[in-house]
Amino acid sequence: MVGWLGDWLRDIIAVILLAVFVELLLPNKAMLRYARLVIGLFILLTILSPILKLLQSDVSARLDGIDGLWSETAMMREVPMTGLGQIRRDAEQLSEKRNLEAAGLAEKTLEDAMKNELTQRGGAPVESVDASLKWVDQSGVRTPYISQVVVTLKAAGKEEGGEGEGEATVEEVEPVSVMVDVEGAGGEASREAGAEEPAGEAGRADEPPGESGRWTRADPATAAAIGSIIARGWGVGEEQIVVRLPAGREATH
Amino acid sequence: MSAVEIIQIVGLGLLATVLILVVREQKPMFAFLLAVFTGLFIFLYLIGKIEVIISVLEDLANRSGIPSIYLKTILKIIGIAYIAEFGAQIVRDAGQESIASKIEFAGKVFILVMAVPIISVIVETVIGLLPAGS
Numbered sequence: 062m063v064g065w066l067g068d069w070l071r072d073i074i075a076v077i078l079l080a081v082f083v084e085l086l087l088p089n090k091a092m093l094r095y096a097r098l099v100i101g102l103f104i105l106l107t108i109l110s111p112i113l114k115l116l117q118s119d120v121s122a123r124l125d126g127i128d129g130l131w132s133e134t135a136m137m138r139e140v141p142m143t144g145l146g147q148i149r150r151d152a153e154q155l156s157e158k159r160n161l162e163a164a165g166l167a168e169k170t171l172e173d174a175m176k177n178e179l180t181q182r183g184g185a186p187v188e189s190v191d192a193s194l195k196w197v198d199q200s201g202v203r204t205p206y207i208s209q210v211v212v213t214l215k216a217a218g219k220e221e222g223g224e225g226e227g228e229a230t231v232e233e234v235e236p237v238s239v240m241v242d243v244e245g246a247g248g249e250a251s252r253e254a255g256a257e258e259p260a261g262e263a264g265r266a267d268e269p270p271g272e273s274g275r276w277t278r279a280d281p282a283t284a285a286a287i288g289s290i291i292a293r294g295w296g297v298g299e300e301q302i303v304v305r306l307p308a309g310r311e312a313t314h
Numbered sequence: 315m316s317a318v319e320i321i322q323i324v325g326l327g328l329l330a331t332v333l334i335l336v337v338r339e340q341k342p343m344f345a346f347l348l349a350v351f352t353g354l355f356i357f358l359y360l361i362g363k364i365e366v367i368i369s370v371l372e373d374l375a376n377r378s379g380i381p382s383i384y385l386k387t388i389l390k391i392i393g394i395a396y397i398a399e400f401g402a403q404i405v406r407d408a409g410q411e412s413i414a415s416k417i418e419f420a421g422k423v424f425i426l427v428m429a430v431p432i433i434s435v436i437v438e439t440v441i442g443l444l445p446a447g448s
Contacts, residue, residue: 075378083388092395095425102432103384116442
């Protein structure tokens with residue numbers, strides 16, 4: 062009992078000593094009043110500490126709130142202070158994103174148009190057309206150009222290549238990929254937007270990408286026919302067009 | 315040691331004052347800047363010295379069983395008070411009395427923000443002491 066009383070008294074004395082030091086340290090009278098209030102509260106808390114223990118309230122956890130409160134106000138002060146640089150970066154990111162979306166849309170439209178054209182011209186049945194756009198900086202303005210077109214033909218059982226037979230005669234056509242690689246605009250270091258698909262890179266090689274196993278090239282006649290259609294319609298260099306067939310089930314001619 | 319240092323600081327202050335008085339006639343702007351930097355230098359120099367006092371306080375707090383949060387809060391209060399006071403004086407030197415008083419006001423508000431959790435704990439305790447349901 063006496064030991065507990067001694068502890069309590071020692072705490073109170075220590076807090077009061079602390080208060081005296083603080084009063085000495087404070088710079089001016091105006092602040093002194095406010096600091097005195099807080100320190101008085103601390104002394105009160107220390108004097109009340111036996112009661113606090115009795116009531117079993119979680120004092121230390123509550124007081125830890127001081128830190129939380131402080132960092133909260135600090136955070137609130139930072140939020141409205143978004144710098145001009147930050148805003149610019151955000152704007153750039155947004156416009157980049159918008160460009161990407163626009164490029165994606167353009168690619169899709171382009172692919173659809175090419176596929177329609179190829180189907181109408183009665184070339185080999187086309188499974189899918191895959192166009193890759195790339196960006197180039199032309200005097201500060203980023204403009205897209207078609208870097209590659211991959212036309213995937215349907216592998217037909219007994220399909221008659223490019224003779225304009227309706228699809229009726231074609232049993233089943235397998236994916237043919239035409240890769241078109243346009244270098245038209247690409248003199249300068251072109252920043253490549255993400256608009257190109259992963260296959261695009263490898264696709265620049267002569268052989269269609271990674272496809273020794275999966276794809277074979279279509280026969281030169283068909284490829285040339287398709288290539289010329291696309292080249293005429295969209296101004297894509299023929300060397301950038303890749304026509305491919307799924308391997309294994311090569312089209313028989 | 316301390317005697318030499320106080321002489322240094324007083325000498326620096328006097329020197330700066332004379333310079334400011336000379337320069338003020340020609341270029342009030344430079345006089346103001348000189349005052350600011352002299353003040354800043356002395357302030358930073360003394361902050362290093364205050365460390366000794368703070369270590370004494372920490373020692374005191376550790377020996378007795380005071381929760382460390384008390385000491386942290388008190389040190390924060392001292393810091394806020396000093397910084398607010400320093401900023402307010404610089405602004406006041408430049409003649410903007412109203413802005414200086416706003417800075418001091420901000421310092422007071424932040425000190426009071428520190429008191430909020432303590433007040434709530436005490437109030438809760440007092441309410442807990444009252445008989446329930448009365």
